[in-house]
Amino acid sequence: MEPYNVKVITYPDLTKQYRIYRNMVGSSDVYPRPPSDRNPFDGKVTNTILVDINQYVDHVSDVSLKRTKKKVYDYARSNDWEWFVTFTFSRDKVNRYDYDECIKKLSKWLNNLRRSSPALSYLVVPEQHKDGAYHFHGLFSGIDEKQIVWTGKYVVKRQKGLRSRFVRTRDRNI
Structure with a gap:
């Protein structure tokens, strides 16, 4: 799959929705590795968490809610309802x-x-x-x-x- 940052969705009533992504979507080799450090005790590379765990949980919940709303919206727009x-x-x-x-x-x-x-x-x-x-x-x-x-x-x-x-x-x- 070719990486992209714009997606065009055409609904059954021929209206179009354009989604523009901040980061490229596509193959994983395009993305840079997350920041990492070496563990001083064993020398292994470990990813560092730069946010408070409570902020992270709130962020994940917000992202999940937005994704759910988007799915419901897409289902509603993609079907012909009576x-x-x-x-x-x-x-x-x-x-x-x-x-x-x-x-x-x-x-x-x-x-x-x-x-x-x-x-x-x-x-x-x-x-x-x-x-x-x-x-x-x-x-x-x-x-x-x-x-x-x-x-x-x-x-x-x-x-x-x-x-x-x-x-x-x-x-x-x-």
Whole structure:
């Protein structure tokens, strides 16, 4: 692979994203070795750590979070979605503050939906309310619409013929 520092990503709706990297990406022989010193006791070369371990852990966590957000964004942009949904849980039926319980309920619902909609594709992301309760946002396609029970005032669905525009409607018979 040839080293590069610019990557062009073309999404299905033909929009492009340009990623510019500070360092070259590619074969490992291009990179210089990290700074090293010789151990005074055995003469072996050892890499020195120039940062505090707590700062390093924070840095690794930040990088991981950024990479995760980028992956979610890429999945969302790389697929053609029909529905945007928000899942909130009734406090009477689910402990909305227990992430594991919310995930369990959501997973059960998704498994049931997959039985009636074998072509189902989805991307679901958790979010916390200000009070700490969990809810989820999702992008869906391939749903058998006969399985949908309308419970809210509004429905957001991709308008036929418009590739990247969702419309908000009060109509329950879309």
